[in-house]
Amino acid sequence: NAGVTQTPKFRVLKTGQSMTLLCAQDMNHEYMYWYRQDPGMGLRLIHYSVGEGTTAKGEVPDGYNVSRLKKQNFLLGLESAAPSQTSVYFCASSFPTGVNTEAFFGQGTRLTVV
Amino acid sequence: KQEVTQIPAALSVPEGENLVLNCSFTDSAIYNLQWFRQDPGKGLTSLLLIQSSQREQTSGRLNASLDKSSGRSTLYIAASQPGDSATYLCAVSPILTGGGNKLTFGTGTQLKVEL
Numbered sequence: 001n002a003g004v005t006q007t008p009k010f011r012v013l014k015t016g017q018s019m020t021l022l023c024a025q026d027m028n029h030e031y032m033y034w035y036r037q038d039p040g041m042g043l044r045l046i047h048y049s050v051g052e053g054t055t056a057k058g059e060v061p062d063g064y065n066v067s068r069l070k071k072q073n074f075l076l077g078l079e080s081a082a083p084s085q086t087s088v089y090f091c092a093s094s095f096p097t098g099v100n101t102e103a104f105f106g107q108g109t110r111l112t113v114v
Numbered sequence: 115k116q117e118v119t120q121i122p123a124a125l126s127v128p129e130g131e132n133l134v135l136n137c138s139f140t141d142s143a144i145y146n147l148q149w150f151r152q153d154p155g156k157g158l159t160s161l162l163l164i165q166s167s168q169r170e171q172t173s174g175r176l177n178a179s180l181d182k183s184s185g186r187s188t189l190y191i192a193a194s195q196p197g198d199s200a201t202y203l204c205a206v207s208p209i210l211t212g213g214g215n216k217l218t219f220g221t222g223t224q225l226k227v228e229l
Contacts, residue, residue, distance in 0.1 A: 090158065103160065
């Protein structure tokens with residue numbers, strides 16, 4: 001059982017380049033999330049999805065787009081990368097309601113924009 | 115806006131000591147609170163989840179308590195070991211409105227357990 005898998009694990013981009021981060025989960029979770037982690041600021045929510053075909057903005061959505069074409073996948077896109085997007089990105093998933101709403105996280109993608 | 119604070123930011127203890135990590139939050143309208151562990155350069159590992167209707171949860175040497183009315187949670191680690199060295203994060207989710215189980219995180223407590 002792989003849980004939540006993120007691809008790639010590391011990436012260096014030049015300013016203005018684009019890229020897509022892939023998140024895949026095999027727990028049949030309805031909810032999926034993208035967070036970024038910066039020193040001294042904790043994790044902040046970028047975008048999230050409550051089901052296949054739906055997405056919504058989180059706390060820091062500017063400069064990012066997302067898509068959830070399949071229930072098990074959640075993609076995070078950077079159309080024109082900026083140095084301010086240098087961060088560690090985490091994907092998470094969970095069930096929506098009930099007793100077990102525990103969130104499970106991937107191992108992270110370390111992105112550097114130069 | 116929900117704010118989560120963790121004190122202390124860093125803690126160093128000798129092996130075998132019992133310790134308490136603190137987490138406070140400003141809005142008591144939460145659905146659950148989750149404690150995570152993060153090792154350097156790694157992802158987050160869920161330790162304990164406490165539903166808002168619960169007072170505590172236990173897993174092995176870990177015990178987490180929740181006092182929703184005062185906006186506080188504690189993570190108690192018994193008989194600490196060097197392998198417990200990591201950053202511990204707490205996070206709260208709001209009462210569900212169909213808008214996702216979104217987590218608000220604290221900045222963590224960096225724990226070092228020394229031999």
